[in-house]
Amino acid sequence: MTEPKILLFLHGVRDKNDRADVAESRWREPLFTALKEAGYENLDEFQVIAPNYPDLLRDMEEKVKVPPVITKKAANDNRRRYEERISALEVKLGHSHLGRGKFYQETLVKGVVNFDPLNQAKQYIEDKQTRGALLSGILGLLPESGRIVIVGHSLGSVVAADLLSRLPEGLHVDGMVTIGSPLGSQYFATTDLKKELKEPPANLEWWVNFWATGDPVTATRGLSASVPWVLDLAVDTGINPLKAHLSASFVSNPVVAKTIGYALLGSTSKDLVMSESSLDVPINDQERLAILGLRFIFLLEQELSTSKKAKDSYVRLSKVRKIVQSQIMGGLIEDRKKHQEPIPTELIRMSMDLGEGFEMGTPTPDExxxxxxxxxxxxxxxxxxxxxxxxxxxxxxxxxxxxxxxxLTKELGLTSKYAEEVLDALEKAEKALDERKLGRVWILGAAAVGVTAVVAAPIGLGLTLAAPGLYGGAAVASALAAFGPGGMIGGLYSAGALLTAGSSTLAFSLSNLGKSAEEIEEMLILPLAEAQLSVTRNLQPDPSIWFDIVEAEIQLQRQHEHLRAFNDSKSALLSELERKLKALGKAIAFLRELGLDPGFEDTETAQNGNSSSQLRELFKGFKSQ
Structure with missing residues (x-):
């Protein structure tokens, strides 16, 4: 019979006159109530160990050495697996809401340790023999093997961190939750403890730290500045400094209770309910582009799997595709729900709960x-x-x-030759701008597609598709959301499509002083490649490409001449503008070679008052005659 999992609760500062059972009920009752509200029912399936140690910290006669470190640090592959687990948990819990701390908190943290009620904390930090006695006492209550979940409040979080690497080798920590921890404060950062926490121990699944902006003990910050691999999450425990720090205020929080419950009992029945709102309805254009991008990642993954030299790249890409696909599908489904639209079966099939871990397979994106x-x-x-x-x-x-x-092109019914023509067009466009950059795997960076953000609204794409409370704005900022600038949109929406959005979007971006010369060079690659591909396939090139690049050249030339009249001759900005103009000149020369020159002097026409939109209409008129 499997031994029940253990919940080890390490309390904070406590009055020595407090009865142990009364003190325990202050955190146990609100935690168990919150667990039931979260959907956990079988609360008798785990054992609770809650050592009581106020006297041990106050009046010690026997001195004991600090127990030795036993648990080995995680190796590189274990470090990656730890990150997979913490990433999965982050998806399940949501990104941290970083609230604003109170100005008095850091000063208060430095001062409270001199008050008698908190002398225990000071004694534990400064007296290694006291630490040794407390750690040895706790270790004596634990079995040599099994699975435990550690919850540490206030001083108890310091004890928990100290205990982590001293546990028996057979004892596995399924999760550690710290609440109201002072470990983020400089005062509590003991040198030896910080060294021990440089990497996650191999016996630890994950560590989540909850801090509250109203709690003076958390020192206005979480722990990740001191322990980078810890997941910091901010919760609201009120504005009263005394109540905000209570263990009951933390464990009654739904997110804190859910985290503890997940470590002890896994997902609840509420978490496992699959949406039944999926219908056999067609995907829309936005979803089609997202799935196309995922399909390309999948095909890259397939090709890597057959390469003996790229085994590590294959393993990492398969993990990354899981993250990207989970977030994109989750975002698209939430967007459907937000607009009260039926959810296509395809989206449900390709979605997954990343919170259940990386061991589950990733559904194959549809062709x-x-x-x-x-x-x-x-x-x-x-x-x-x-x-x-x-x-x-x-x-x-x-x-x-x-x-x-x-x-991919064969799946689209375009033949494999089409892919070769696309890649050839990209190579020629890149070579026209800068021969030194040839041979790169990915030609474009995030900057090249940053223009997408400007035209997202006219095109109708949403930049915040991620589920509120699940991924939040951080998903877009990290470029993992379905249509974040520099993320999937970079590969799914070319500059040619941007030109159709109107308002000379590309010209506006190319002439933006905030863009570097290198960014301008990268932004030019896609329209040039599109023009080359159109010519290769005997298609009518989009005249907007020519006119927007010419208009950008006019605007940048004007900026250059204006600044040249006032700036130093060696001005860095002038040099940057000259490099941009050189890139635009190369782009125009490339388009001329392709025959995209309309056949009249565009610059002179534009300077006489014609905008690029007027030139487009004029060019269309010539073509129709």
Whole structure:
């Protein structure tokens, strides 16, 4: 028979006159109530060990040495697995809400240790023999093997951190939760303890620290500044400094209770309910692009799996695809729910609960057989040129990218030759701008597609698709959301598509003084590649490409001349503008070679008052005659 899991609760500062059972009820009753409200029913399935130690810290006669460190630090592969577990838990709990602390808190933390009620904390930190006696006492209550969950409040969080690497080798920590911890304060940062916590111990599944902005003991911050691998989450425990620090105020919080419950009992029945609102309805254009990007990542993963030299890259990419696919599908489903639209079966099939861990397989993204309203000339160059898993960076050879691109175009019914033409167009566009950059796997960085944010509203794409409370704005900021600038949108929406949004979006971005010359060079690659691909396939090139680049050149030239009249001759800004103008000149020369020059002097026409939109109409008129 399997031994029951143990909940080890380590309390904070306590009056020696407090009865142990009364003191325990102050945290136990609110925690068990919150667990039941969260959907946990079988609360008798685990054993509670709650040592009581106020006297031990106050009046010690026997001195004991600190027990030795037993648990080995995690190796590199274990460190990665720890990050997988903490990432999965982060998805389940949501990103931290970083509240604003109170100005008096750090001063208060430094001062309260001199008050008699908190002398215990000072004694534990400064007296190694006291530490030894307390740690030895706790270890004596624990079995040599089994599974435990540690919850440490206030001083108890310091004890928990100290205890972590001294546990018996056979005792596995399924999760550690610290609440109201002073470990983030400089005063409590003991040198030896900080060294011991440099890496997560191999016996630990994860560590989550909850802090509250109204709690003076948490020193206005979490623990991750001192222990980087800890997941910090802020919760609201009220504004009264005394009540905000109570263990009951923390454990009654739904998120804290859910975290403890998950460590003890796993997911609740509420978590496991699958949406039944999925219907056999078609995916929309936005969803089609997202699935296309995921399909390309999957094909890259397949190609890597056959390469003996890329085994590590394959393992990492498979983990990253799980993260990206979970967040994208979750965001698309939440967007459907938000607009009270039926959810396509395809989205449900490809979704997964990342919170259940990385061991579960990742559903294969569906093949996209038709882009419908999207022009492959505008979509595919961006997809093949930019990193579809940004901000993750995994080396993938050009040969692997080429094979994955061929498979994708064949699935689209475009033949494998189409992929070769797209990649050739990208290479020629890059070479026209800067031959030194040839040979890179991913040509474009986030900056090249940052213009997307400007035109997201006209196009109708949502930049915050991630589920509120689940991923939040951090998902978009990290470029993992479905359509965040520099994330999936970079690979799924080319500059050619941006041009159709109107308002000379590309021209505006290219002439933006805030953009560096390198960013301008990267932004030019996609429209040039689109023009090259159109010519290669005997299609009518989009005239907007020419006119927007010409308009950007006019605007930048004007900025340069204006600043040249007042700036120092060696001005860095002038040098940067000259590099931008050089890049635009190369782009225009490239388009002329392709025959995109409308056949009249655009610059002179524009300077006489014609905007690029007027030039487009004029050019259309010439074409129709």
């Amino acid at each position: 996209i057989r038709n882009l419908f309203n999207h022009d492959p000339v505008k979509v595919l160059p961006g997809l093949f040129a930019s990193n579809p898993i940004a901000p993750y960076e995994i080396e993938i050879g050009n040969d692997i990218r080429k094979q994955a691109a061929k498979k």
